[in-house]
Amino acid sequence: MEGEGINQNNMNPLGSESLVMYRRFIESIRSGIFMVNLSGVISYANIALANMIGHDTRAAVTGLNLFQEFFKSAEQKEAFLHEITNIGSKKIYEFKYRRPKDGLDMVLTMSGHYIRNEKGEAVGVEGVVYDVTDKAELEANLLNEKHKLELLLGLNEKVNSFKEMETLVNFVVDEISNILQAKRVSLMKFDDKKNELYIIGSVGIEDEYFKSVRVRLGDPIVGIVAEERKPLLIKNIEYESKFQRAKKLSYMGRSFIIVPILNDKKLIGAINVADKMPVHGREVSFDETDLKIVCAIGREVAVALENVELYKELNLLTVTDPLTHIYNYRKFSDSLEFEFKRLRRSKGTLCIMMMDVDKFKSYNDTYGHLEGDALLSGLGEILKSSLRETDVVCRYAGDEFCIVLPDSERSGAKKAAEKIKDTVESYPFKRKVTISLGVAQYEPGIEQKELIRRADKALYESKHKGRNQVFLYDPSMDVENGS
Template sequence: MRNSIFSMLNQNKTKLENLKEKLEILKKDRERLAKKLSALRLIISEINIGSNLDKILNLIIEKCVKIIEAERGSLMLFDSQSEKLYIKSSIGLSEKTVSGVRIKPGEGIAGWVFIEGKPLLIEEGAKDPRFKKFENIEEELKSIISVPLKIKDETIGVINVDNKLKGELFDLDDLQLLSDFANEAAIAIQNAQLHQQMKNLAITDELTGLYNFRYLIERLEEEIKRAQRYERSLALIMADIDHFKEYNDTFGHLEGNRVLKSLANILKINIREVDIVGRYGGDEFIIILPEADQKEAQEIAERIRLKVERYKFIDNEDHSGETKLTLSLGVTSCFQEIISLQGLIYKVDQALYLAKRKGRNRVEVI
């Protein structure tokens, strides 16, 4: 009897110790979660301060991976034109993965989360039937959390994290934490997008979508100072549509506006990535070419001239035989010389005037 009592006491003592141990573990888990929530609030405040979209996206995924203690993470946004999700920022993913992944709504884990608007915790990601393995993309995949970025009832993207550090698996606390984070991140993204749209409206020509006169002048002034400071070359192209007034008088201003839009697109796709193109006014356009010499600028201008000459602006059968327009272009440059903004514009304007005087549909250099 006595032995039985001692045995029972020992068992109770063991159970009590086990319970205390579990309570201690639970307490530490709660403390860890509380610290993460506190850190989350600070991170959200930091994110909401910014207005640059790319920086905010990078900051979101950087902090997200850190607070969830994940090996990798990606932030995907939905592009309404292509109707696909693209990776806009990531940590731990190869360039091949980032550039190669394009996900349709409903496709794969991220596509499912996007369509359903619900967070997802998967312990064995690669074995999930929703997982899509992309050709030639090899990323070891274990535990996954994927959460939607939502503004009210609209999903704008998805945050994905996978492979918790130290080989552990994500749990429901991680899922809740990331979901809360994503809700705040979505608001920050929307605010940055709106800020970017407002900024674009302020510097963009409404009709053509190119930069407007004010922004062109600001950038040209900056580029002239940069070229002089670092002793780099700078070139300028001014283009003007030949006989555009007569064209407008014949076909009307709506058709003329359509021509200006088409020309804007031709200009955009025939310049270098670093070049700045904008509408100077009416049917005149300017292209700023940082670090381009006169010869390179002349070649770009000639390429544009040929593209315009060969382009069929009117598809309306009623206007058959009146489908061609041409462009006159002036080119100038400066290298290791002191020149004002007004002086450079005067030079390129004189080059354009020379092209007009010599018969139009040509490139002239001064």
């Protein structure tokens, strides 16, 4: 140790025979033993310490700086040495260490004390390094299991509070990913008419192909699990000969869980969970505890999905006209309110259309109320088939209908109205039927009632100026009618 100011004899205070026995002993233990000067340069290290920092021989680490290897900053080293000075021994110094050779993340603890010369001056440090990665992982796993249980209880409380499918599904896949530390999670729904499963929500699946894929019952791997109604845990697919061919056809990774979602024995869907996040740089697999957690979540999700569907059906009944099977006035009012809020937040366009049947009373008197109802029902079908999916078609009252047309301007709305008028006129009802229509466009500053009034005014003009035509609202209409 020439040039370092350390007397080698002081670094090795034992006699030669005792030193040989001592070194044989420390070479046989699994803990890392070291001697360094005050700068941290290694003068002695046993093979266990050499292995810890990624070397095969003791000679390979002699001369390396242990403090630079273990401490991320000079402040950490000084704090360590200061505590030795004040206390005399560093009982437990725990730190995380990433081995440069292979990037392995480890948790180590180190204890040490000063080596002093005959004058009592500190000339170096000797100590022991323990690899406590497994212990740290065990403690982390225990805390993780507790955390999983807490999250699972929280999920169970929340999952049945959702009323919309999208928010429920997004919550479930996010929570499963969080609880199990999974890279990819998807929730699939079962289409009993096509006998297929399809993804309705996912985390970690970026490829649009996988989001749109449909899996038939009996097809690998999800289809098999769904058909058999039995959950599946794969710790490493490389050792599963049954699914060797199938793994190329799936987004599933090395380790995964698939759980069918069942309500009683009825298949509702499936939960897919793939690939755990690495722990300390090591690949880990799902285990039986993870499987039990997903099964428990699956039971809760089964009920929640059914409740959401039921709520959707009940909600649809409250906004659907029972005769025409299109939306009712309540839906018209809600949609208009939604569009007005949207237009206040951002620029856009909106038109509404109002229409009624010309001489509907005469049709009813001639053919009876049943045929009158059939006429109104037929008009509902014509309106739905003639307009965009984003347009909201409603029965306003009696033989009056109203349509909300988001992102439409006057010219486009008038063109759509003309198409509807022509379709109705050529439709084979009991006799020729015509309709009158009025269209109004949203303008900044007006209220919902004013937009409805304008469309109604345009409809009035259409009826009183010959019927079977489309009128766009114009302010002159108010003057002409004394409004």
